[in-house]
Each structure stands twice: as structure tokens, then as C-alpha cells.
Amino acid sequence: MRPTVTEFPFIESWRACVPEVDQQWISKALFTYSSNGHPELDERKLDGFWYDPPMSQTIPNQKPRLDRYFGHRLFLWLPLRLCRMALTCPFCKVTHLTKQGLYRLTRIVLDIDSFYILATESLHCVKCKKNQIGWSEAILDQLDPATRSTFPVQMMYHSACDTRVIYLLRQRGLALLSYRSRSLSFTI
Numbered sequence: 503m504r505p506t507v508t509e510f511p512f513i514e515s516w517r518a519c520v521p522e523v524d525q526q527w528i529s530k531a532l533f534t535y536s537s538n539g540h541p542e543l544d545e546r547k548l549d550g551f552w553y554d555p556p557m558s559q560t561i562p563n564q565k566p567r568l569d570r571y572f573g574h575r576l577f578l579w580l581p582l583r584l585c586r587m588a589l590t591c592p593f594c595k596v597t598h599l600t601k602q603g604l605y606r607l608t609r610i611v612l613d614i615d616s617f618y619i620l621a622t623e624s625l626h627c628v629k630c631k632k633n634q635i636g637w638s639e640a641i642l643d644q645l646d647p648a649t650r651s652t653f654p655v656q657m658m659y660h661s662a663c664d665t666r667v668i669y670l671l672r673q674r675g676l677a678l679l680s681y682r683s684r685s686l687s688f689t690i
């Protein structure tokens with residue numbers, strides 16, 4: 503069935519994990535309808551890793567759109583499409599993975615002064631039929647250091663942090679350690 507004109511193409515499973523305020527602009531930035539009416543990634547629209555929400559505009563005699571103040575950036579990690587490297591299946595180790603569409607979930611990443619959305623693709627092995635998530639260690643470990651460094655996220659079990667946050671926390675930890683050892687040396 504053809505979607506109604508009030509809808510916009512968007513991956514159904516993303517509606518629960520992408521903030522509502524971001525769904526429409528991400529739809530416009532990335533998706534289209536396939537010939538049979540299903541939302542799909544429009545590869546012609548791909549333009550790097552980062553996608554920004556629309557800027558807020560002040561138009562005379564019009565109320566500002568509040569959603570323009572609360573949008574999140576999107577980091578779209580597509581190692582197979584954008585890095586153009588052959589990736590090996592971590593299970594059977596003999597076949598190259600193929601793209602399987604976008605992964606059904608996204609993650610919210612903590613950055614220094616905001617949050618952003620992380621999305622990736624699923625990669626499929628035609629031999630053992632297993633799928634890999636684009637942000638998994640088994641995939642990231644196959645990348646050369648320069649390409650690996652373009653992935654800015656430290657993935658954790660329940661959360662995700664930008665590597666700049668990790669760096670700051672480490673610096674703060676080192677500073678506290680240094681302060682405590684100095685305090686200790688004064689009291690001895």
C-alpha cells in the first residue's frame with residue numbers, strides 16, 4: 503500500500519530510538535520510498551559521516567519552530583559503503599561481508615556539550631549467514647588506524663560516549679590523582 507502524503511519515509515524500528523524531533527529531517531536527509539512503497543536508504547543522498555539538523559530561523563510575524571532548537575546531529579557509520587574496504591566475517595574468516603541495510607537500532611551518544619545520534623549498517627556473511635553490526639569491535643578492529651580514528655564513539659554495554667568525553671574524564675582523573683598525591687605529600 504502506498505504511504506499517505508502526511509507520512510515520511512523512515513525505518514519503522516528507528517521511530518522508538520530516534521528522538522521524535524529528529525525523525526523528519528533525518529528522513530529528508532537519508533531516505534526515500536522504494537518502488538514498492540517501503541522506506542529505504544537513498545545512497546545518492548549519502549554525504550560523509552555527519553548530518554546536521556536544520557538551523558533555527560527567525561521569520562518576522564511567525565512563531566519560531568521549537569523543534570529547531572532541540573535537534574541532534576547524526577553520525578552515520580557505514581564502514582562498508584564509505585570506507586570502501588573489504589571486511590572479513592569474524593566467524594568463518596574467509597568471506598567478505600556484504601551490506602545488509604541499516605541496523606534496526608540507533609544509539610544516543612554523550613558528547614562534551616550535547617548528545618548525538620549514532621546509526622550504522624548491518625553486515626552479512628553469505629557463508630555462515632551471520633550478521634555483524636557496523637560498530638562492533640570485530641569490524642572496527644579490521645580498519646586501518648586512520649579510518650578507525652574517524653569513528654568517534656566509545657561503545658559500552660548500555661551507553662555510548664564520544665572519545666573526547668573519555669579523554670576529558672581521563673585528564674580529570676589524572677589531575678585528581680596528581681592533586682591527591684600532592685596533598686598527601688604535604689601532610690606527611
Ligand SMILES: [Zn+2]
Binds near residue numbers: 597630
Ligand atoms: Zn561467516
